[in-house]
Amino acid sequence: MSQAVLEPDAAAARGMDLLRFATAGSVDDGKSTLIGRLLFDTKTIFEDQLEAVETASASRGDEYTNLALLTDGLRAEREQGITIDVAYRYFATPRRKFIIADTPGHIQYTRNMVTGASTADLALILVDARKGLVEQSRRHAFLTSLLRVPHLVLCINKMDLVDWDKAVYDKIADEFTSFAAKLDAPDLTIIPISALNGDNIASRSDKSPWYEGPSLLHHLEHVHIASDRNLVDVRFPVQYVIRPQSTTVTDYRGYAGQVASGILKPGDDVMVLPSGLTSKIASIDTADGPVEEAFPPMSVTVRLTDEIDISRGDMICRPNNAPAVAQDIEAMICWMDETAPLRVGGKYTIKHTTRTARTVVRGLQYRLDVNTLHRDESAGELGLNEIGRVKLRTTVPLLADEYRRNRTTGGFILVDESTNRTVGAGMIIEAR
Amino acid sequence: MSQTKPYRVSHLDALEAESIFVMREVMAEFERPVLLFSGGKDSIVMLRLAEKAFAPARIPFPVMHIDTGHNFPEVLEYRDRRVATLGLNLVIASVQEAIDTGLVRELPDGTRNRIQTPVLLAAVEKYRFDALFGGARRDEEKARAKERMFSFRDEFGQWDPKNQRPELWSLYNGRHHPGESIRVFPLSNWTELDVWHYIAKEKIELPSIYYAHEREVVERSGMFYAVNEFIKLRDGETSEVRQVRYRTVGDASQTAAVLSDADTVDKVIDEVAATRITERGATRGDDRVSEAAMEDRKREGYF
Ligand SMILES: Nc1nc2c(ncn2[C@@H]2O[C@H](COP(=O)(O)OP(=O)(O)OP(=O)(O)O)[C@@H](O)[C@H]2O)c(=O)[nH]1
Ligand SMILES: [Mg+2]
Numbered sequence: 001m002s003q004a005v006l007e008p009d010a011a012a013a014r015g016m017d018l019l020r021f022a023t024a025g026s027v028d029d030g031k032s033t034l035i036g037r038l039l040f041d042t043k044t045i046f047e048d049q050l051e052a053v054e055t056a057s058a059s060r061g062d063e064y065t066n067l068a069l070l071t072d073g074l075r076a077e078r079e080q081g082i083t084i085d086v087a088y089r090y091f092a093t094p095r096r097k098f099i100i101a102d103t104p105g106h107i108q109y110t111r112n113m114v115t116g117a118s119t120a121d122l123a124l125i126l127v128d129a130r131k132g133l134v135e136q137s138r139r140h141a142f143l144t145s146l147l148r149v150p151h152l153v154l155c156i157n158k159m160d161l162v163d164w165d166k167a168v169y170d171k172i173a174d175e176f177t178s179f180a181a182k183l184d185a186p187d188l189t190i191i192p193i194s195a196l197n198g199d200n201i202a203s204r205s206d207k208s209p210w211y212e213g214p215s216l217l218h219h220l221e222h223v224h225i226a227s228d229r230n231l232v233d234v235r236f237p238v239q240y241v242i243r244p245q246s247t248t249v250t251d252y253r254g255y256a257g258q259v260a261s262g263i264l265k266p267g268d269d270v271m272v273l274p275s276g277l278t279s280k281i282a283s284i285d286t287a288d289g290p291v292e293e294a295f296p297p298m299s300v301t302v303r304l305t306d307e308i309d310i311s312r313g314d315m316i317c318r319p320n321n322a323p324a325v326a327q328d329i330e331a332m333i334c335w336m337d338e339t340a341p342l343r344v345g346g347k348y349t350i351k352h353t354t355r356t357a358r359t360v361v362r363g364l365q366y367r368l369d370v371n372t373l374h375r376d377e378s379a380g381e382l383g384l385n386e387i388g389r390v391k392l393r394t395t396v397p398l399l400a401d402e403y404r405r406n407r408t409t410g411g412f413i414l415v416d417e418s419t420n421r422t423v424g425a426g427m428i429i430e431a432r
Numbered sequence: 433m434s435q436t437k438p439y440r441v442s443h444l445d446a447l448e449a450e451s452i453f454v455m456r457e458v459m460a461e462f463e464r465p466v467l468l469f470s471g472g473k474d475s476i477v478m479l480r481l482a483e484k485a486f487a488p489a490r491i492p493f494p495v496m497h498i499d500t501g502h503n504f505p506e507v508l509e510y511r512d513r514r515v516a517t518l519g520l521n522l523v524i525a526s527v528q529e530a531i532d533t534g535l536v537r538e539l540p541d542g543t544r545n546r547i548q549t550p551v552l553l554a555a556v557e558k559y560r561f562d563a564l565f566g567g568a569r570r571d572e573e574k575a576r577a578k579e580r581m582f583s584f585r586d587e588f589g590q591w592d593p594k595n596q597r598p599e600l601w602s603l604y605n606g607r608h609h610p611g612e613s614i615r616v617f618p619l620s621n622w623t624e625l626d627v628w629h630y631i632a633k634e635k636i637e638l639p640s641i642y643y644a645h646e647r648e649v650v651e652r653s654g655m656f657y658a659v660n661e662f663i664k665l666r667d668g669e670t671s672e673v674r675q676v677r678y679r680t681v682g683d684a685s686q687t688a689a690v691l692s693d694a695d696t697v698d699k700v701i702d703e704v705a706a707t708r709i710t711e712r713g714a715t716r717g718d719d720r721v722s723e724a725a726m727e728d729r730k731r732e733g734y735f
Contacts, residue, residue, distance in 0.1 A: 047709055090570075090623050119602075
């Protein structure tokens with residue numbers, strides 16, 4: 001195989017920003033191959049990795065080097081030729097460092113796709129040009145919009161197998177665009193590619209003179225992500241209280257956490273929830289010294305001017321801009337347990353920001369058909385990989401925002417109290 | 433329009449913030465965490481992150497070294513000095529002792545990578561550790577690339593790759609029954625190059641063997657092993673003195689050096705950025721055994 005044009009640069013000049021993206025789409029649409037191709041074309045593949053993949057491909061009798069083997073790292077995945085769980089891979093260009101989550105297309109492993117997409121800034125949804133949109137493409141597109149991944153790229157793949165026919169591209173693009181309109185999907189870009197041959201991946205291909213947009217890599221490098229973060233609503237979930245037991249540092253009491261949103265500054269008036277007590281920020285500390293401002297995703301330690309009782313699970317916000325203090329939660333839930341469905345009356349542990357509580361399912365308003373987006377209001381339960389709108393009541397208040405406004409203070413997980421498994425992912429619609 | 437500030441952090445700062453978040457989560461939710469400290473660069477970076485996560489307080493958990501008995505003296509010296517400076521409690525779980533008491537048996541080839549797993553598990557049981565920080569990175573190996581930040585292990589320390597807990601956003605589920613535990617990998621999203629950039633940025637001291645030095649080595653299947661008490665010349669082999677450095681530090685009987693003249697952090701960064709071979713591929717005899725060697729070891733309870 002010959003290496004493509006791109007120079008990797010002294011990959012990590014220190015000041016680059018970070019883009020996290022996830023793949024999505026149905027089985028065999030070429031997600032892992034695409035990631036292999038991106039890694040290959042950015043010269044991220046090491047010689048010994050490529051050799052191992054070439055040997056593995058040859059011993060399986062593949063006609064060409066199967067780049068999917070670069071990410072399909074588990075024995076079972078290589079045996080079956082499918083992705084089972086997320087693989088995380090990394091590459092950098094002079095402009096950005098990328099964290100890739102290559103997720104499985106198989107419906108059985110939807111929860112692993114959700115795992116990969118939950119933290120993504122951008123999702124690549126692949127479609128096989130020969131097959132067009134299938135139910136699983138719609139399910140994944142829906143999930144990325146539910147998870148509010150801010151940027152979507154529809155990659156119409158395997159264009160080599162349809163002779164780069166523009167009509168095929170147009171038809172799928174139109175169909176997806178009208179489906180996406182129903183999802184209030186954010187920023188959408190559509191690119192015709194061949195993951196196998198590397199067309200429109202690292203550079204624009206002459207096979208598609210009719211396509212005028214950017215190559216995939218160019219888009220990944222330039223997509224504007226800075227304004228995706230919420231810098232307006234100050235939300236600082238307290239993780240841990242730092243109180244040195246030391247003779248040199250005395251009377252130190254700092255609230256450690258990661259800024260979920262907003263900008264904090266010393267001198268700011270703050271309110272602490274759930275108590276509602278107010279104070280001022282005395283200083284924002286880090287191990288490298290105090291800082292003048294803290295914003296996402298910084299991990300810092302906040303000190304206040306007043307001695308108030310604050311512990312893990314509390315939230316520092318602003319007096320005039322606070323989350324709801326709520327025990328009644330309405331949320332979309334993606335159910336992830338194969339052993340038992342979600343049912344009304346079910347009790348779970350709920351984990352939300354740094355707070356853990358118990359919760360009971362008060363109602364199931366509807367189950368959603370991801371293909372048609374039809375709402376089934378007579379549904380009695382949510383089975384594995386099903387999505388629905390539920391009402392929950394919690395034992396203690398959550399300090400919550402709508403998920404669409406804040407991915408950190410609007411998301412939660414449900415944990416089964418006997419098996420300890422993570423069984424549900426929730427996105428808050430309303431908190432009272 | 434008024435000019436707005438960018439409010440951006442570099443990727444290295446973002447990685448640091450994520451790792452610190454993870455360490456604080458563990459400290460807040462577990463009863464007996466421990467940090468696995470081998471004296472290798474990843475565990476050294478992890479220790480620095482722990483220092484930063486809890487400052488100005490001390491690191492609130494002990495560190496543990498699984499001592500295979502096959503050590504580089506520079507690394508042991510570094511370990512003891514670091515632990516003393518930070519005022520940490522060091523637990524040593526000795527493979528040699530485990531061989532002597534019959535817990536494990538020395539393998540015919542004398543390698544100790546595989547037999548350290550039962551030693552690790554016995555120490556976890558003895559001290560009832562419920563969370564173990566490991567310095568593994570996902571970019572190291574294809575099975576590691578699949579593992580969660582919080583990796584659930586059953587009462588035998590085993591990883592079940594086909595049955596991992598979903599891990600959404602930064603909501604880590606560390607719940608477990610007595611006897612079970614969680615392996616936590618704060619450096620999951622770091623690459624080898626990120627680690628080196630961080631070492632440079634933080635001016636972190638490393639054991640000297642990470643930088644180019646002269647050493648008597650023997651070449652075996654393209655890898656350069658130090659000739660010492662663990663690696664003796666076999667019939668027909670000759671040794672030579674070469675300029676080398678270590679890219680990883682593992683069991684001294686199985687870790688190879690690479691030819692290098694990078695004797696400063698900046699030169700190492702340039703070298704790592706230009707290298708065409710993975711760090712494990714270049715230095716670890718143990719990974720060459722089979723395609724799924726790492727996955728198999730993890731299933732048995734290895735890191
Ligand atoms: N001709 C052609 N074949 C492709 C292309 N992309 C992928 N393939 C082939 O499609 C098959 C499936 O590719 P994968 O990359 O494993 O698909 P996937 O989407 O990762 O599948 P799952 O992860 O199991 O959902 C492989 O045989 C690939 O070689 C393409 O652009 N053109
Ligand atoms: Mg795949």
